Amino acid sequence: MISQKQLYLHNRNRLRDISSFDPDLRRFERQWIDRVLASDASAMSAVTSCDQLLDRIDQRVQWEAQHETEESRYVREAMTRPEFRILVQEFALDGLTEAQSFYYIMPRLPLTAQLPMLRILIDEFGSANPQRMHTTLYVNLLRELDMTSAPEPYLDLISEASFAFVNQFYWMTIRADDPSWFAGAITYLESVIPHFFPCYVAACERLGISAHHYYSEHCHIDRFHALEGRRLLAAMNRERALDPCKAWQGVCLASTITTQAFADAVHKARGNRWPSQPQEQRHEHSAA
Numbered sequence: 331m332i333s334q335k336q337l338y339l340h341n342r343n344r345l346r347d348i349s350s351f352d353p354d355l356r357r358f359e360r361q362w363i364d365r366v367l368a369s370d371a372s373a374m375s376a377v378t379s380c381d382q383l384l385d386r387i388d389q390r391v392q393w394e395a396q397h398e399t400e401e402s403r404y405v406r407e408a409m410t411r412p413e414f415r416i417l418v419q420e421f422a423l424d425g426l427t428e429a430q431s432f433y434y435i436m437p438r439l440p441l442t443a444q445l446p447m448l449r450i451l452i453d454e455f456g457s458a459n460p461q462r463m464h465t466t467l468y469v470n471l472l473r474e475l476d477m478t479s480a481p482e483p484y485l486d487l488i489s490e491a492s493f494a495f496v497n498q499f500y501w502m503t504i505r506a507d508d509p510s511w512f513a514g515a516i517t518y519l520e521s522v523i524p525h526f527f528p529c530y531v532a533a534c535e536r537l538g539i540s541a542h543h544y545y546s547e548h549c550h551i552d553r554f555h556a557l558e559g560r561r562l563l564a565a566m567n568r569e570r571a572l573d574p575c576k577a578w579q580g581v582c583l584a585s586t587i588t589t590q591a592f593a594d595a596v597h598k599a600r601g602n603r604w605p606s607q608p609q610e611q612r613h614e615h616s617a618a
Contacts, residue, residue: 334493425468514577517559
């Protein structure tokens with residue numbers, strides 16, 4: 331049976347040649363996307379304009395911000411340090427390769443829409459400061475938790491939902507039939523993260539974890555990225571390159587997959603299903 335792990339490994343390999351893709355994995359991917367959309371009753375509702383799309387995004391973000399999940403509350407108030415390491419583990423493949431697939435959306439966007447997307451990418455890569463790159467901030471967190479910063483050990487540890495979280499971006503940026511999917515998704519994610527990541531920041535403070543900057547930086551910078559996302563959608567709309575329905579489906583896709591990945595990761599941590607946490611290599615400490 332094909333798995334999200336197999337799809338992830340194929341996605342990573344295809345970055346060297348995005349024109350070829352295994353047909354069986356492509357069918358698996360399409361069926362997965364269709365199932366996720368079918369699970370969200372609002373995904374197929376008509377969205378006919380950019381203004382309506384932005385209103386829908388605002389409503390969804392506001393609702394999610396006002397309804398803290400039990401999982402978020404547990405992370406904020408009660409998660410132990412060993413449990414937090416499992417949570418960090420589950421998103422390590424994303425943290426260690428953050429935004430790499432985003433490059434592929436750029437040539438698919440109208441020229442005027444590329445600038446707001448480029449500003450988001452510049453921030454993701456630390457505004458040319460290697461110490462502020464989001465991946466560097468995640469590596470710092472891993473090292474403080476005595477976990478490896480090499481991605482390979484996590485391949486045999488993380489759940490299907492965690493692989494799916496990363497895989498969604500490869501589909502939306504490279505293979506989706508319209509860049510509107512990604513434009514909607516990135517605008518939603520940048521808008522909701524400042525409301526979602528404070529539970530991580532609170533957990534770091536409570537647990538005495540000093541390398542909290544991956545989370546606290548997102549709480550800060552993603553408020554600006556949310557504005558860039560709106561500029562991205564507006565520019566696409568002006569160029570008649572925005573499909574509001576597909577952008578809204580991108581929102582629903584990202585919301586459903588991200589919520590599931592986080593919930594599964596928290597429940598995995600609480601269930602103490604910890605195969606063997608990947609340890610930081612001693613030579614990496616000395617190299618630092």
